[in-house]
Amino acid sequence: MKKIALIFLLLIFPLIQGCDPNFFYKVNVDEVAIITQNGEIVGKPVKGGLHFKIPFLQEAHLIKAHRVQTVEVYLSGTPEITAKLFWNIQDPIAFFKATTNGDPEKTVEKIIRENIETDLRNLSKIKILEISEAQISDPYYSNKETEKIIHNLQPHIEKFGIKTRILFRKKNA
Incomplete structure (x- = not known):
């Protein structure tokens, strides 16, 4: 029961309230995302789509990489x-x-x-x-x-x- 309450508080409640919990980020087709954590690059560039990141710890930086x-x-x-x-x-x-x-x-x-x-x-x-x-x-x-x-x-x-x-x-x- 505690797990359900925790999931509700972390995921569903902010969505209901219209608050962006910053769990997800969108990368357009002509972009790549560079993810940083504490100012350091984490992993490889992320291609287009909807992706998950750790809120408040990671930041997604979008770069128009596929455009001349x-x-x-x-x-x-x-x-x-x-x-x-x-x-x-x-x-x-x-x-x-x-x-x-x-x-x-x-x-x-x-x-x-x-x-x-x-x-x-x-x-x-x-x-x-x-x-x-x-x-x-x-x-x-x-x-x-x-x-x-x-x-x-x-x-x-x-x-x-x-x-x-x-x-x-x-x-x-």
């Missing part, structure tokens, strides 16, 4: 072309550890912008136009210039556990 995000950079020498850098999370735990303070997407975008603009300024207008034209027919087109940009960016974004790709586009295309 973009950083758009306008080129000063070629105003008709923009450089779009696509990135997505490959290692959710590394991303979580690297972005615990503030807005994670804005942090990554700031680092990408700071480190890519110098390489983009060093490309000639003709090279940028060539790459842009080639990427119209083949969006995965890459050459030594685009590889160099990504290679130079990699040390700055490695700790975030993300993967990047660059695409040049005419503004009207």
Whole structure:
């Protein structure tokens, strides 16, 4: 009888009262959850669905891991072309550890912008136009210039556990 009363008090009574007991958390299809207990990561990233956690001890941190995000950079020498850098999370735990303070997407975008603009300024207008034209027919087109940009960016974004790709586009295309 004591067990039934305990179950009622812990599970059913808070639900009846409309109080969220924090036993469950929902992870959407495009997300993963990182579970922490006392500030330490517990287990592997959790995929989409309804999951159980220990209330008040564990915390679920949702990360949009299965979504491609973009950083758009306008080129000063070629105003008709923009450089779009696509990135997505490959290692959710590394991303979580690297972005615990503030807005994670804005942090990554700031680092990408700071480190890519110098390489983009060093490309000639003709090279940028060539790459842009080639990427119209083949969006995965890459050459030594685009590889160099990504290679130079990699040390700055490695700790975030993300993967990047660059695409040049005419503004009207």
